[in-house]
Amino acid sequence: MLYFIEQCLNGVQLGMLLFLLAAGLTLVFGIMDLVNLAHGSLYMLGAYFAATVAALTGSFVIALVVAVAASLLSGMVLEVIAIRRLYGRDHLDHVLGTFGLILFFNELVRLIWGGGGLSLSLPPEMLTAVEIVPGVYYPLYRLVIILASLAVAGLLYVVVMRTRLGMLIRAGASNREMVGALGVNIKLLYTLVFGLGAALAGFAGVMQAPILTVEIGMGENILILAFVVIIIGGIGSIRGAFLASIIVGLIDTVGRAFLPDLLNHVLSANAAVTMGPALSSMSMYILMAAVLVLRPEGLFPAASR
């Protein structure tokens, strides 16, 4: 039971991380109708920025702030230079163009930081575990990730639902042409939205960096998971992305932890050990395929559509 709680928390933590990526992806997808495969590259860049700044200053907080700001800036520059030219084009052009950007960013990172990968170490006070329920200790840093991501999710909700910028974002999602016709600087709005998505991705990269190594291609597999999340949640729906992130995070983590045991009852021990992780990795894709076939608009579609 204690193990179960721990695994659930791990699942929520992964889900929160996925949400940070998926939120930006679903905004860009919903508003600009852009399939952005290079979103994972911004996640990677965020992690590299943070690792570099942390090595220079020795402060995790400074690294976090600088990395998020740098990701925001990189995203906006990228949008102005390249991405904005892809709007209104065929999805196939998006796939080709942003696939090219992945190659470019991976190589750029290799040029600047080398191929070896970096690590980002946490301040020592983060390395402790806290007792969440009597008898259950959980790493403090993972709790921090959950809480920080929740705070960011809350902030995002306030920005999107309660501010003028958010109103424009929502308006842009439901009818682009009309917003432009009403005199809103739609180009600037798109740049801001893309930058916001990049900053969220960068933030996710920084938060995840101390747990995993910072390496080239780190954004590629998690990007696909983020796509799975926005398809399950419904394209363009931040609420959907939030709920689907937690579902996917829980399925992946809890499945990985318990499927081998469950399979043990059905299969031989050896087969269960190898089948378990494979099956739990597949489970979210099975869920996504099921959602696409049965409820193509997603489980929690955006209300405006």
Next chain:
Amino acid sequence: MTTSVDPALTPSLDVAPKRRLTPRAAFTVALLLVLAFLPLYATLTGDAFVLTLFTRVIILAIGAVSLNLIMGYGGMVSFGHAAYLGIGGYAVGILAKEGIASGFIQWPVAIAASALYALAVGALSLRTRGVYFIMITLAFAQMAYYVTIGLDRYGGDDGLPIRQRSQFGGLIDLTNKTAFYYLCFVLLLVCIYLIWRIVNSRFGLVVQGARVNDRRMRAIGFPTPRYKLVCFVIAGAMCGLAGALLANHTNFISPAMMHWTRSGDLIVMVVLGGLGSLFGPLIGTATFILLQEALSRVTQYPDLFLGPLLLLVALYVHGGIQGLLEGRRE
């Protein structure tokens, strides 16, 4: 739909069939001639590497032409096409490991397994369209990827070396590089011929019609989902053959064969060469692989140039290299 339809007509509708040698046709013929005489050059210069490199080009070109059949002619953007390369490869690898080395068994199994998988994936994915189709094909390819990672007996994550290439009872020796090269080349030509026949048949016209306007095709009485599904299965089977060849070429199979970036590579090859053109995917595959190879000789960071190039192609080149040869620009 009154006159017969040239395949070149389908992507743009502004190319009238011409009798004289266009730059595009000349380029295609030149490329085919180079490919046909390449082993001669390799033997004369003793450059075995160039033959290995071009064998790879040709095998991946089979994958690319099969993807072009559904993506270029059928409008089905599959982002999971590398799965068939993997399934074809694993069919050969698994049978070889279990002691069945005969190519007469291995290759039909590779093709049938890929076709079966394509049938399942197509039946579910073709209910969706647009970006959802892109994502669901990707999802199925990821599933196949994770299944192979779980195959501990067959190497799991690390992959599986193939100790013996497919045996054809003395008919052809696949360890002979030249023989293997020509076999791949002939199979590529057969695939291109088949696709030419398909896109010019009534069946192919229905599929292309469904790409242009699916609703209208259904309104005039064609059950387009069925047509598309058959087309999807044919493409999968063809790519499964490419997978079987690839496994024989590298003597090795691993889940990395079907990583989603490999599917991305295939899309790049098709679009780079020219979507919906008969020889475009071959040109695109050759360009992509040779460019990678050339760039990696002059710089340590080839993708620094290749990446932006792809972006530029996506932005400014319509119809890929084939389109450029036509002199159409946008």
